[in-house]
Amino acid sequence: MLVQFIRRRGWYVPWQYRRHSTAITLRPYQQQCIDECVDALATGASRIGVSLPTGSGKTTVFISLLSRLPQVNEHGKRSLIIVSSVELARQSAEQVVRMFPHWSVEIEQGGKHVATIATYQTLNQPDRIKKFKPAALKGIIIDEAHHAAAPSYRCILSHFDADIPHPDALPTAADPAHKVPIVGFSATFSRHDGLKLGVVFEKIVYHKDFLAMIKDQWLCPVRFTTTRADLNLANVTVNSRTGDFNATSLAHVVNTEMINTLVVRTWLERAATRRSTLIFCVNVAHVVSLTQAFRQSGIDARYIYAKTPAPERKALIAAFKAGNFQVLINCAILTEGADIPNIDCVMVVRPTRSRNLFAQMIGRGMRLSPESGKEDCRIIDFVDSNARVAGVISTPSLFGLDPNEVDINDESLEWMKRRTKDAISSAGYDAENIPNPDTVTYIDYDDPLSFLKLPSDSPHVRSLSNNAWIVIGEQKFILECLGQGFIKVELMKDLEDAEKEPYWKATFTPASVDKTTAYQLKISPYMRPRKVCQSLSLDEAIKACDTYAKAKAVRGPMAKGLLRNAHWRKTPATDSQKIIVAKRYNLSAQDIGLDVADSRASLISKMTKGQAADIITRLKHGALGLHMQRMKEAKKARKIYDRETQRRLRETVMVGQLSDK
Numbered sequence: 001m002l003v004q005f006i007r008r009r010g011w012y013v014p015w016q017y018r019r020h021s022t023a024i025t026l027r028p029y030q031q032q033c034i035d036e037c038v039d040a041l042a043t044g045a046s047r048i049g050v051s052l053p054t055g056s057g058k059t060t061v062f063i064s065l066l067s068r069l070p071q072v073n074e075h076g077k078r079s080l081i082i083v084s085s086v087e088l089a090r091q092s093a094e095q096v097v098r099m100f101p102h103w104s105v106e107i108e109q110g111g112k113h114v115a116t117i118a119t120y121q122t123l124n125q126p127d128r129i130k131k132f133k134p135a136a137l138k139g140i141i142i143d144e145a146h147h148a149a150a151p152s153y154r155c156i157l158s159h160f161d162a163d164i165p166h167p168d169a170l171p172t173a174a175d176p177a178h179k180v181p182i183v184g185f186s187a188t189f190s191r192h193d194g195l196k197l198g199v200v201f202e203k204i205v206y207h208k209d210f211l212a213m214i215k216d217q218w219l220c221p222v223r224f225t226t227t228r229a230d231l232n233l234a235n236v237t238v239n240s241r242t243g244d245f246n247a248t249s250l251a252h253v254v255n256t257e258m259i260n261t262l263v264v265r266t267w268l269e270r271a272a273t274r275r276s277t278l279i280f281c282v283n284v285a286h287v288v289s290l291t292q293a294f295r296q297s298g299i300d301a302r303y304i305y306a307k308t309p310a311p312e313r314k315a316l317i318a319a320f321k322a323g324n325f326q327v328l329i330n331c332a333i334l335t336e337g338a339d340i341p342n343i344d345c346v347m348v349v350r351p352t353r354s355r356n357l358f359a360q361m362i363g364r365g366m367r368l369s370p371e372s373g374k375e376d377c378r379i380i381d382f383v384d385s386n387a388r389v390a391g392v393i394s395t396p397s398l399f400g401l402d403p404n405e406v407d408i409n410d411e412s413l414e415w416m417k418r419r420t421k422d423a424i425s426s427a428g429y430d431a432e433n434i435p436n437p438d439t440v441t442y443i444d445y446d447d448p449l450s451f452l453k454l455p456s457d458s459p460h461v462r463s464l465s466n467n468a469w470i471v472i473g474e475q476k477f478i479l480e481c482l483g484q485g486f487i488k489v490e491l492m493k494d495l496e497d498a499e500k501e502p503y504w505k506a507t508f509t510p511a512s513v514d515k516t517t518a519y520q521l522k523i524s525p526y527m528r529p530r531k532v533c534q535s536l537s538l539d540e541a542i543k544a545c546d547t548y549a550k551a552k553a554v555r556g557p558m559a560k561g562l563l564r565n566a567h568w569r570k571t572p573a574t575d576s577q578k579i580i581v582a583k584r585y586n587l588s589a590q591d592i593g594l595d596v597a598d599s600r601a602s603l604i605s606k607m608t609k610g611q612a613a614d615i616i617t618r619l620k621h622g623a624l625g626l627h628m629q630r631m632k633e634a635k636k637a638r639k640i641y642d643r644e645t646q647r648r649l650r651e652t653v654m655v656g657q658l659s660d661k
Helices: 028-042 058-068 086-099 151-157 210-215 247-254 257-270 284-296 310-321 355-363 413-426 459-464 515-521 538-553 556-562 575-584 600-606 609-620 623-650
Strands: 003-005 010-012 047-051 078-083 114-119 137-143 182-186 203-207 222-229 277-280 301-304 327-330 345-348 377-384 470-472 476-480 485-492 503-510 530-535
Touching (some): 028 203, 058 086, 058 137, 222 413, 257 345, 301 310, 310 327, 345 355, 470 609, 476 538, 530 538, 538 556, 609 623
Parallel strands (some): 047 182, 137 182, 222 377, 277 327, 301 327
Antiparallel strands (some): 003 010, 476 485
């Protein structure tokens, strides 16, 4: 049993606990990881990172690594292990004693080997950190090292390494000539809040994914089940710093009687025979509500959260390990440092946009535990029954599958991989050489000035009509009637009755007087619109308008001027047309005469009457405003896309150098 000295001594392991040790044989990947660390430190690196998944034995690895670190000088005998919680401190202390019983594990004691274990909260106290002289250390281990970029950690680490900046730019006690090796270990060696781990670590020297660990049978087999639920996450707010859902906002959607009932029913149908189920919720209120829902169904469910008293928390976890009850419910407390190997079912009932968090949650059930009779672990998560929000991580998306196109019910890792390979093959990709995702592309066909980039009409309208219809967005089509007015076909929707089918409405707006006279008299050059037709089909509406144009708007031989290939459209544009178009480019009449290759002025000077007429029509009927709106939306979408891309990149772990920018 560990004894805690509250005031000065920190964690201390009594000698009677140290009498016996358990021989530990390193797994091949653990030995390889240690070798990579030793080699990196030998070549001059002093701040390195290791990425190993939950259940891989990180504690065993870093304690073994400490035993292989050379003594830098005659004073550098001590090792410091920095952890993020009291539970992790206890686990690390117990493991040190099991592996090296001749080491002393305490805050202040001399001896042959000293492993000091402390939480970052303790070390952030000025009187505590001053007791640790950088020259007296041979190595520093940081557990859950993805926290290391936080200001609270950098306050500590800058004390030992002059190259790690203090968040408040305070002076350091570190000697630049004496580099204390700093090695960080984490199952999720990345951050989704934008803080750069490269500020602390130079590079990642070893990485092993949990999927590879399962394949190599170092983690237990997994069975995946996804349950569809009516989770409308569209209005859930997102934290601008982390990119994940805000808990309070998310709880309003997830913590409902209907969803809680679905969770209990899913457990009864899919996991009632499981010995130990761990459930992740959104917040404390959700934890309490879901626990009550389980108990109302006669299931012994208990809960734990951040403010659960330490003795009660310890007793609950011990009882859960012993199998005294089946279901333990928590929120944000057992994502790190929970060493409960007997967990054979994990239910994720808190949607997340963080791959790291999702991996941490499901990783709680992947430890091997043959002594408890555990054969595999069932992972159950909940996805929205409708495709309303992108970026939500779930079992399908973890394997690159679309949650809306695949149902997962008690499937193995091998099935998931085959399904992923099939999806890639059906998309025409080489499974061994999957291309990177394309960036967002925006087509600016609504730009009224893009007359030489794209046609003014659409392929569909071109196949329906030989007339020079102008496309304005996706819901409006204009046919100019050679000064006699214009015909408009527009998609109409009933705002009061959303279920009513949209229809196409066609109108003819006759010209009353010429534009010059109308401008002088300050009146509209057009009469009131006249209805031409109404149709559920765009094809029928366009054809009806073509007939109307020849019969009512432009009669006789003049109707040939409506054609897309009419002779007049190929003749040079008039000066007045050029001036109107040039103004949209902020060019003057004098600029148009410049003969510069590929310049806007040169293009305008060479355009035809048809091109100019199309641009002016598009400008007159709102294309410029629509284009500006689309560009604004595109800019916003681009910003969101870039932010999401950076967030995803931050969650990607690879061996190699880390950037501090």
